[in-house]
Amino acid sequence: MANEKSITKALINAFITVLFIVVISEFIGIKKFAVGPGTVTLLPMLYAVIFGMLVTPGILGKVVAPLKKLVDNDVIEFAGSMVMIALLPLGVKYGTLVGPNIMKIIQAGPALLLQELGNIATIFVALPVALLLGMKREAIGATVSICREPTLGVIGEKYGINSPEGTGVLGTYMMGTVFGTIFFGLLGSLSLGTGLHPYALAMASGMGSGSMMTAASSSLAAAVPSGMSETVLAYAATSNMLTGVTGLYVVIFISIPLVNKLYNVLEPKIGKKGGNS
Amino acid sequence: MTKTLEQFKLLILVGILILIGQQIGFGLNAVQSIPGMIVVLLVAQLSLIIKGALPNVKFPAFAWATMISLLLSMPFMPTANWFLSTTGQVNFLGTTTPILAFAGISVGNKLGALKKMSWKIVIIAICVFIGTFFGSAIIAQIVLKLQGII
Numbered sequence: 001m002a003n004e005k006s007i008t009k010a011l012i013n014a015f016i017t018v019l020f021i022v023v024i025s026e027f028i029g030i031k032k033f034a035v036g037p038g039t040v041t042l043l044p045m046l047y048a049v050i051f052g053m054l055v056t057p058g059i060l061g062k063v064v065a066p067l068k069k070l071v072d073n074d075v076i077e078f079a080g081s082m083v084m085i086a087l088l089p090l091g092v093k094y095g096t097l098v099g100p101n102i103m104k105i106i107q108a109g110p111a112l113l114l115q116e117l118g119n120i121a122t123i124f125v126a127l128p129v130a131l132l133l134g135m136k137r138e139a140i141g142a143t144v145s146i147c148r149e150p151t152l153g154v155i156g157e158k159y160g161i162n163s164p165e166g167t168g169v170l171g172t173y174m175m176g177t178v179f180g181t182i183f184f185g186l187l188g189s190l191s192l193g194t195g196l197h198p199y200a201l202a203m204a205s206g207m208g209s210g211s212m213m214t215a216a217s218s219s220l221a222a223a224v225p226s227g228m229s230e231t232v233l234a235y236a237a238t239s240n241m242l243t244g245v246t247g248l249y250v251v252i253f254i255s256i257p258l259v260n261k262l263y264n265v266l267e268p269k270i271g272k273k274g275g276n277s
Numbered sequence: 278m279t280k281t282l283e284q285f286k287l288l289i290l291v292g293i294l295i296l297i298g299q300q301i302g303f304g305l306n307a308v309q310s311i312p313g314m315i316v317v318l319l320v321a322q323l324s325l326i327i328k329g330a331l332p333n334v335k336f337p338a339f340a341w342a343t344m345i346s347l348l349l350s351m352p353f354m355p356t357a358n359w360f361l362s363t364t365g366q367v368n369f370l371g372t373t374t375p376i377l378a379f380a381g382i383s384v385g386n387k388l389g390a391l392k393k394m395s396w397k398i399v400i401i402a403i404c405v406f407i408g409t410f411f412g413s414a415i416i417a418q419i420v421l422k423l424q425g426i427i
Contacts, residue, residue, distance in 0.1 A: 014382070015290055021378040022294050026302030026371075043370060044302055045377040052381015058388045073386060080383035083376060084338065085284065086291045088321035090372040091339040095320075095346025096364050102351050111420035121412020126404035133397045142401050146409045150335075171394050175402035178384045178391055181377060183406055196414050197427045204414035210339045211380055214373055216410070222370075233369070237343055239413075244340050 010074035014082065017071055021051045030222060038193030041219045046185045052079075053178075087210050094237035101234045108199070112239055115203045116246050119145060123259045127266065134272040137263075141168025144259045147176060148208045150248045158256070181215040188219035198224045202232040206239025208247045213240040284325050288318045291375055299371030313366025320345050 025044035033040045054060050056076060061068040098105060105112070123143055130139035141159070145151045147169050152161075159165035184205070191201050198220060205216035217236030221229035292314045296307040324341035349360045421427045 011287075011290075014379070015294075017382065018294060018375055018378040019297065021381075022298040022374050023301060025374050025378070026298045029302060030370075043373070044298075045370070045373040048374045049377040049381035052378045053384060053388070054381075056382060056385025056388070058385055061385075071382065071385070076382055076385045079379045079385075082287065082291075082379045083383055085287045085321075086294075086376040086379050087339045088288065088324060088342045089291060089295060089314075089317045089367065090369075090376060091324065091342030092317045092320045092346040092364065093367065093369045093372055095343040095348075096350045096361055097369070098343065099347040099350030099354075099357070100352060100361065102347070108421065108424070108426055110424060111417050111426070114420050115413040115417035118411075118413030118416040119409045121415075122405045122408030125408030125412075126401055129404045130397070130401045133400065135397060135401070139401075142398065143405055146405055171398035172402045172405055174387060174391050174394070175398060176406070178387060179402075180406070181380065183403070184410070187406070187410065191410070191414070194411075194414075196411075196418050197421065199427055200414045200418035200421055203417040204410045204412075207409055207413075210337075211376060214376070218370060218373060241340050241343060244336060248335070 006074055007078070010072075010078040013070050013072075014075045014078050017055060017075065018052075018079075021048050021055070025051065032223070035190065036193060038190045039223050040186055041189040041222045043185065043215075043218055043222065045215065045218070046182060049181050049185075083211070090210070090214060094233065097230055097234040098237050101231060104231065105234060105238050108203075108235065111200075112203055112235070112242060113246075115200075115239065116242055116250060117254075118204065119207065119243070119247070119250065120255050120258060122146065123255065123262060127259060127262055128270065131263075131266055131271045135168070136267075136271065137164035138168035138171070140259050140263055141165035141170070142172045144169065144255050145247075145251050146207050146209070146212075147172040148247075149173075150208070151251050154248065154251055154256070176209065176212065180209065180212045184212045185215035185219050188216035189223035192220070192223055198228055198232055199235055202235040203239045205236040206241070206243050208240065208243040210240065213237070280329070281322065281326065285318070285322050288321055292318050294375040295367065295371050298374050299368040302374070303368045303371060305366065305368060305371070310366040313363045316360070316363045317367050320349075 025047040031042040055071050057068050126143035141155050152173050155169040205213045221232045299305045300307040324338045327341050328338040349356045
């Protein structure tokens, strides 16, 4: 009974907190800034994730006593389980963007499918950096993919989550969980400055994380000419669904063998002697 | 059944947050948007039921929600017009703000663990993010070009 009571209390406190955050974030509204060759588009969701982090006991809760009472560990736990539920209305909205454009999507099928393989580029970019920084086997886990839940599972099963590889995968996973939406919320619109087509960037936004895809594609969609934004969101959502299906197999059959092979080649050449993470 | 009711209660709370948020952010009247929100929440609930009924299929409820709504809104479906105009009362960006508020709070107890990690992981994670994103974008760019779509 006491347990049930504490869950209800967590629910009410979380609801009140999120209501405040939503009201303030929406009130600030969409802001656009020109930065170098591109535009940064700040969406309310970006303020919301930052406010959300700020109100937790580790940050503002430490200094503001009533806040610590409102947002306690029960609320944090509860908020974690609410993310999955809160994503669903967005999933429905994505469907309404994909459905009417289904012919366009099928037409772009080859691009959508092949760009899934682009995710392995992370190995070529990040593994050398990790080795230069002196990482050893941790680098395998940290750079094998963008490390969402399926990768966490596969690496955990293959090497054990307490192994060096497991430490690496957890590191990238945590970074993505905490900063992923902020990072991609900024990169989404800024990436237009590279000259890559918005549709290509849209497909790249689907990386197997609903919230990162949303952050990247929404800020991209807000920055492109309005006639393009619906297609941008539709491509992003489809790409993300595809990653949900193919991502795991790419990691198991391509990424893990590839990262190991490249590690064996590069580590003796650029790895620091005696260094560890 | 209890589980379904419990989930729907939570979905309604999310719905209320979205309705209030989109009234402020996009000037959409909260009361007039209720029918659209109900339809959105029903599809969301259906996706949870499907997910629960197929535990062996590794497809997240989020993807099921997109899949169902995609099917209902395809051009040749008789439901398309009704479904699109009704769910149109719910703003796309409006649905994103509560998610990220919950997500922000939920990482609150992970900041300590993150601080314990090496600073190197910050640099490496950024390389991973950039590599994944632009790797896909470059391939997509090439294939879309070859297909003549862009």
